Every structure is written in C-alpha cells, then in structure tokens.
Amino acid sequence: MMILRRAFASRASPPSHGVHVFQCPDSVGIVARLSECIASRGGNIHGVDVFVPENNRVFYSRSEFVFDPSRWPRDVMDKDFLTLSKFFNAEKSVVRVPATDPKYKIAILASKQEHCLVDLLYGWQEGKLPVNIRCVISNHARAPNTHVIRFLERHGIPYHYLPTTSGNKREAEILELVEDTDFLVLARYMQILSGRFLERYRKDIINIHHGLLPSFKGGKPAKQAYEAGVKLIGATSHFITEELDAGPIIEQMVERVSHRENLQSFVRKSENLEKQCLAQAIKSYCELRVLPYESKKTVVF
Amino acid sequence: MMILRRAFASRASPPSHGVHVFQCPDSVGIVARLSECIASRGGNIHGVDVFVPENNRVFYSRSEFVFDPSRWPRDVMDKDFLTLSKFFNAEKSVVRVPATDPKYKIAILASKQEHCLVDLLYGWQEGKLPVNIRCVISNHARAPNTHVIRFLERHGIPYHYLPTTSGNKREAEILELVEDTDFLVLARYMQILSGRFLERYRKDIINIHHGLLPSFKGGKPAKQAYEAGVKLIGATSHFITEELDAGPIIEQMVERVSHRENLQSFVRKSENLEKQCLAQAIKSYCELRVLPYESKKTVVF
C-alpha cells in the first residue's frame, strides 16, 4: 500500500506519457488486467476508452497513462504489453510513448493539385503533424524552383517525379521508395493503386476524397455535387481498399453551400475541407485513435 | 421630392410588411423598376436579394418592403406587380402580405412514422408553421384515441385513412382531398406518387428524405448509412419529381455520428434531423424564399 500511494514527487525523472491500444476477443477483466499491469510498474492511468460493438464480441480499448521511464524502461514496457497481448489472444496491441518513440515514417503521394500536400508540409513544419516525411512522390511534373520543390529541398525531403501512363503505374518503384514507411498518405494522388500494390505494401494507406462518401465516388466529385444542387458539400478521409472510394471512413467534414456558389467556389470550399479532413485523420491515426472494425468501419477514439 | 421624403410618422394606419419574388429573363434595370414601383406607392424597400446564374440569363429576386395599406390597397398592389410582370415577361411573380393574406393551405401525407407529422402539428399549434392544414392523410391505420388522432380532432383537422395496396395507391381519392391546397407535404409518406398524380396535382410537393441525398436513395437510408460506416448522417428536404429522391433539394442538415452509435441511435438522430429539415424547408417555402432553377436546383434566398 505504501508503494501504491507513493506520489510522483519523489521520483528522479519527469513523468512520461504513454498510449496503448488493444484489440482482442471480448472477455471479463481486460481493463483490470491492463491497469494492473500499468500500476504494477508505478504508472497511472489517465483515461481508458473501451468499445465493444453490439453484435460482435470484440474488445477495443485505448488507454493513456503517465509513467516514470526510469522505473519502467521502454523495452520492459514492450514485454509487459506483449505478455498481456498473448494472454488475451490480442489481434492488435500497440504502445507508444510519443515524446521519445521514433515518429511514424510516411511518404506522401500527390498529383497536380497541391493544396493538401502544401497543407501537410506546413503542418509538419509547425510541428502539428508528428511524422517523419521520408519522401514525396508525384506523377505530375513540377518546375525545379516552384514553392513545393524549394520547400522540400530546404528541409532535405526527397522528391520523386514518377510520371504514370495507363500501362505503367510505376508501382514497383513506388513500393521500393516507401518500403520503410509506416503508412502512406495520398494527398490527392489521382491514380488508383492496384490490388497487387496493396497486397505488397500491406500497411495502411490514408486517402482524401473531395466528396461526402458514399456520394460522388470516382472523378470530379465537386462537379457531381454542384450539378446535384446539394446544400452541403463535404470531404472524406478513408483507408484505401481495393474497391474504389469504399474503404473504411476515418473522418468527414461538411460545409454549407448556396445557390450563389459556382463550380469554382464549390471546388475551393471542397479543397479547404479536404485539407482539414486529411490532417485530422492523420493526426488521429498517429495518436492511435483509429482502429478499423468490421469490413467497412472504423473506431475513432 | 416632398412626397418621397414624407416619413411614415404622418401615416394613419400602421405599416405592413410585404414580400415579392420575381423570375424573368435577365435585363438591365429590373431592380430599379421594382423599387420605383414600390416607392411610387409610398412603400419602402427593406432588402432585395438578387440572383443571376452565371451561365443562364435568368433574373431571380426576392424583395421585402414596408408599406401603408391605406395608400396601397392589396388589389392595387396585385395589379402593379402584374404590370411589371408583363413588362419583363416574368415566368414567376408572387407577392404576399403575410400578416393579412390567407395562409397557404396544405395537406400532410404520412405513413407509420409519426415524428415529422407530430413535429409539424406542434409547430403549427405554436404558430411557427404559417399554414392552414386542410387535412392529414395516412396509409397507415391509427387507433381512434391515439395522440395524433386526438390532436387532430381537438383542432378540427380532418384525418383520412387511405390504406394503399400495390394495385391501388388511392391517388384519385388523395387528389380529390387535396384539390384546394397550395402545396403538399410528405411527412415520411412511404409511397411513391405516380407521374400521373404529379401531372394532375401540378403544384409543389415537399418531401423529407432521411439521408443526405444523393447518398442513400430509396429505402432504409439510415441502415445504408450505418452499414457504410459514415461519420456524418443527414436529412434532405426536396421537391418531388418523377425520379425517386432526385427532385431539387431545398434544405439539408447533418449531424456527427461515431462508432458508438448503433442502428437505433442512427435512426433517432436521423429522425431528429428530418423534423428540423422539413420544418425549415416549409418555413422557407412559405416565406417565398425557395425558387426552383435549372432542372435540379433551387435558389433559397
């Protein structure tokens, strides 16, 4: 009891903040075991979010905790959670200590439209996007001294121009370039990645669609929306699956439009939503808030 | 000049408030002629909203004005605007003095779901829905002393139970019952009105769809949305045309949903949106704010 009650005040090192997500078959006592594991190392849970779908005996949780790194070394933490993971036959168990763990490594794929790419680069520069950008890949040519190219050069981020044709999507080269990334971001990349690419890459790919899916799948969604006379337009960030624009949705945002808008203002509003929606989705993903569930859904804690 | 400047202070009767909408081929000087017409009768314009689509030489306007009924009798007003209407070859010219003109006469068609019907009845009772409800028609049976039936009896609103079959949609009887209405409201009426009905009725029919059209057309849109794992659900109020769920959209509303919702909570949130969306659409329509334009769009001033 004395141990349990010893406050952080007496510790040598400042407390660290950790996040843990867990997915396993539902059973009794999972949170108890998780929090016991954390407490046994002197850690303190600051929040647990649990989700068990109604007709599906799967347990999803996300826990935030504060701990003393000198008392709970990072490798021990990994082992502790691995033990738990085995005990509960977990499908997924990820722990992160954002302040000290390496950042997620990503690659960004873009085409002609730059608004999402630029917004991600700015967000990254300002420290809002906690990732390590390994490279930017584009199938659209850019002059050497354009704003984006200069930005990338200044920050030492490689830029690869891989023009695609209907016969050659350059997927093998892309795969090689993104091999060591943790996930991919399609910032308005106007090419469909093949099932083969998805199989080989195997990690998550986050896309932004400038329509409120499942409305307006495919090309020119802003134009489709404009012609349908909608009063609300939106953007959707989702995981890529083989079926076009049908992967699990992570985030959606909308904005009101009126009869005064023309196609250009629809596009402008769409683009503004896309930027925010994609940035939010990536942020949630990096904070371990996003878990796919069932075939087409996501838990977003 | 003296006449123009004479303030309202000297008038005998209190000022009235009028609304005028106008649709005609675009040309120069329409607002000038409209406001001159109003000023020449001592009226004062308090706002003019004009819309001319980019690629379409059509002029739409909605004006609000204040006038002295003793100086501009209602029948003279009608004649004045008719003259203007002819001058500009107007397709549409409607003037209303809400405080003294007869209210719009409507009929409400409903099926089993009552939330929209009940909301409209309450809104009407509280004076928020400025219409005269001629009757309520339902293809779903209700016990005599249910809440809705008692409400209708108490307020002397006829209730007609017209059960439909696949072979008999009771459209002839409905047509007869709604003959003297100004427009119809489908408050979750789960029958598709035939092209023939639309041709014969010829006036506007406002429907509420519990999805964010053009997503989720047809039946059970909340279920469709739930299964698609969307993060935003919505409702759409639109005019009825022959094509199912494809008429010009008047109003749309959305609400955020999360992985925690189940089908029931999706339905509950949808229903709440439907009520608000339908009420808003009818209110806008009665205030002469809604004008269809092109084949699938609306101007909503």
Added chain:
Amino acid sequence: MMILRRAFASRASPPSHGVHVFQCPDSVGIVARLSECIASRGGNIHGVDVFVPENNRVFYSRSEFVFDPSRWPRDVMDKDFLTLSKFFNAEKSVVRVPATDPKYKIAILASKQEHCLVDLLYGWQEGKLPVNIRCVISNHARAPNTHVIRFLERHGIPYHYLPTTSGNKREAEILELVEDTDFLVLARYMQILSGRFLERYRKDIINIHHGLLPSFKGGKPAKQAYEAGVKLIGATSHFITEELDAGPIIEQMVERVSHRENLQSFVRKSENLEKQCLAQAIKSYCELRVLPYESKKTVVF
C-alpha cells in the same frame, strides 16, 4: 483465468449498466484497483475517464461498467465501493445503476417566466429528464387553469405558490418542501437564496443565467447584451453559491446575433439557449458527469 474469460453468454440475467464517480487524493494504481474490484465481481469496464488537475494532486474519475446483477447484488456493490473509498480516503464516491436505482428527486423553483419550467416538464414527460419531480414552487401567481397548472395536476406534481416580499423570502417553507430532494433546479427563479438557505439545504442547486457569465451578471442580461452590441449571446448553467452568478459553471451555449435583432429577438434567442443549457446541465449532473473542483470550476466528464 477461466473465470476471467467466461463470456456474458452464459449468464442468467441480462447485463446491467453502472456508473461510478470517484474523487480522492491522487496516487498510483487507483484505476487498477477500481477495475480489479469490478472484474472480481464479473463486471466489465466500458470506459474510464480520469482527470488530475496540473497543480493539484486530486484524482477524479468516472467509470462505466456492465455487470450481472445476479452475481453482483446492489448492496454488495455499495459495500465494495465503500471499501475502495476508505482505502483511497475518497472525498466522493458515488455509484449508480440508472435502470434500477431510484431516480434523483428534485424540486423546481420558478417565477413568472415559464419557458425553462415548461421545457423541463416536457422533457420529463418524454423521459429525457431522468428525475422525479417532487414539487414545483413559484413566487409568481398563476391562474388555476393555465397550461402549467393543468399539466402539474394531470401528473400529480404538487404546485406551491409562495409569494415573496423583500422582508419574507419564504425560505423556511421552501426548505421544508424540498427537504427530501436530491438537488434543486432554479428555472428562472428571480429570487436570491440566502447564505443561510444554502447552508441548511447543503445539497446542490443548479441555476440558469441568461447571459454568458461572467458577462452580464445580475438583472436583465439580455438587455445588457443588446446594449453592448455583442455579436454572440449565450446562456450559462451553474451551481448556486453565496456570491451572485459566480458559482461553478456547468454548461454554456451561444448563438450568433446580428444588427437586425431587437431586444425581443435577443430575449427569444436567450430563452431558447437557456432551455437547452439548463436541460443539458441537469442531464449531465444526473449521469454523474459533473464534479466541482477548486473553488470556482467543474469537471464535466
């Protein structure tokens, strides 16, 4: 381990839903002990929200859990949490099983304005306000057959008319009438309750103020706001303390206003916000989401 993993499927009775809030000096392992306590009775935690203020070593938590009432009888649950409470020197430990525990008993105090009172009564009738209304007290006279009086009669809720004077606030009588309530709701009660009343009643009193506190304390806040030319108006629901309009804030809501509004429309918008804001505050309070902290703040989980 077998016990831990036994799924709910084998249980006899349907699972119940419980809520537990806890406030104690911060220490290590509190969540672990809480969840262990719940798991040891076969219960499953579905969410834990923890808050520890930065400069204050106090631990606040709110847990939701699912349990089998046949395995964890209500009186045993109380004893279990009492043991925990003693172990951690808790200042506050409340557990509720909303479906079966008695509802909170409240009394509503009102004056002339009825919009908040009526809204609470409707919400209560529709089951949205999970309370037991012991009585309504008013210092403003109402004719016997007004809407409110008839509603109260129909539902058997006592109505007490206690007119106040500057010399007699009727506080002794009020105290007697509200003796067995769990908390009080001031639904636009335009009298200041004395420090002596607060001391004697000792339980929580929730008030609604029709301004965005701390702006516009005291009387006629809508008028104050109107004259200040603000572009946003609001309402504030807060706990009553001795200092006028300065108790801990539970909920605030705002709405945009423009130069077009007059004092009446300011008041109308304010009243609409007040209703929503007060209803939300009471709902949060009944769901054990609201905990006062420091002298002037609240945790709202």
Added chain:
Amino acid sequence: MMILRRAFASRASPPSHGVHVFQCPDSVGIVARLSECIASRGGNIHGVDVFVPENNRVFYSRSEFVFDPSRWPRDVMDKDFLTLSKFFNAEKSVVRVPATDPKYKIAILASKQEHCLVDLLYGWQEGKLPVNIRCVISNHARAPNTHVIRFLERHGIPYHYLPTTSGNKREAEILELVEDTDFLVLARYMQILSGRFLERYRKDIINIHHGLLPSFKGGKPAKQAYEAGVKLIGATSHFITEELDAGPIIEQMVERVSHRENLQSFVRKSENLEKQCLAQAIKSYCELRVLPYESKKTVVF
C-alpha cells in the same frame, strides 16, 4: 424600354463589380433612387441589403451591382453617387470597384505576440487580405533575421521598431508613419492609444481582444477566463474608442473548452480565435460591410 432591356451580351468590355454603402436619414424611395441611378447607367443591381433600426430613423444600405466601365466611367460614378448623397443628406456614401480601385492602405501595430501579425501577413501574401500594407510598427524588439523581419524585407514592407515607455508612447512618430493609411490594425498591440492620438488620426482603428467582450476587459483575458472556469472562450474584434475595450464590436468567435485545458491551451485556443476573428473583421471592413451605428454598435451586412 429598348435601352433597359439591352442585355450585357452586346457590350465591348467585361462587366465590373461595384459596392455602394449609404447612410442617411430614413425616407421613402431611397432604394428606388439608388437603383434608378445605377440602371440609368446600364448597371444591374445584384443585391441590396437595407437596415433601418427600430427606434431610429436612419437608413443604412449596401448594394452590389454589375456595370460596364466603358459606359459608366469611375469618375462619373463618383459624381452620380455624390448627387444622390446630397439629395438624401447622407452622412456616409462610399462606392468601391474592388477590382480596379486602389486597395485600402493600412498599417499594422504589434507588440511581442506575433500570431495575429503573421496570420495577417500570410493572408495578405495569399491575396485573402485585400489591402496594401504601408508598414508594420512594433514596440517590441525583434532580431534582424527573424521570420517576420525577413518576410517584411522580402516584400519591401517597412518595419519600424518604436519602443515605448510609460512616459513616451511614441504617438507622434506613429501618427507620422500612418498618416497616409486608410485605417489601422492593432494586431495585439499592447499599448493604449491616447484620446489625443484618436482625435488626430480620425480614421478607423480595428483591434483584436482575446476575450469575449465585455467579459474580461483589460489584461490577460485568457487567464481571467481560465480562472473563472468558463466552458466557452472567445475573441472579439472591435473599433478602438477612448474607453478601453469598449468600442463597437465587429466580430466575435467562440470555442468550447473543458476542464482538461490548462492556461497554455486556453491561450493557444484564444490565439487561434483571435487570428480568425481579426482577419474576418478586416475582410468585412474592406468589403464595406461594417457600419458603426448608435454609440456602441455596428451594422455588419
């Protein structure tokens, strides 16, 4: 009639867009005369917004119109509106043709905090802030190669460092520097401009306050708000008058805060609101949407 009806199609030059605001004693026929004036030059009104306060016989309007510059030269337009202005004894009559008129000339005053200044500079660079920045004045020292200084140098905008003391506010120098501006923007300038400065400058000064005025006047409003335990924080953009933080409000924005926020996150959210609120106020001002009315209010069309 033929002249009136001649469509734009036959014109040589592309149509221009104009805005006109007007403030005069209320009388009958003002809109009629305004629109007649525009139509007589072949212009087309695309919207008129009129406001007449309830207890105040003042007429305010803002009109948007499209015209052919070759048929209505800019100097003739000025004369036409001047004639109208005299006819109606207008207190205010301003006309602008945004695409061709010179941009408003402004100076920005800042102190240590840079977020509003930087946001304005970026907005200006992206063409969202339609002004000509004559200079930036700061009473806080900046190293020569900081981000802001480099930005200003790159764009040739003079930067003046004028450190203030309690005895010397440098107002004479500031007045000289801003002599040829159209209005001033205080982007978190932490000095109070004296009544004498205001008298001499005589033009509008727009300030941003990081609180929801009239709450939290004076210093450290985020801290005041934090300590008051509010659930909503805001920012207010307003005109400067002699009374501190009491000038007519142009725009206000709010954001929800919870018990989880600390003072830093309050400040961060406040700063984000301030940027948006100030940018919106300047945009509205430049579009001739903002008119002060009565002593403490604004019309924002």
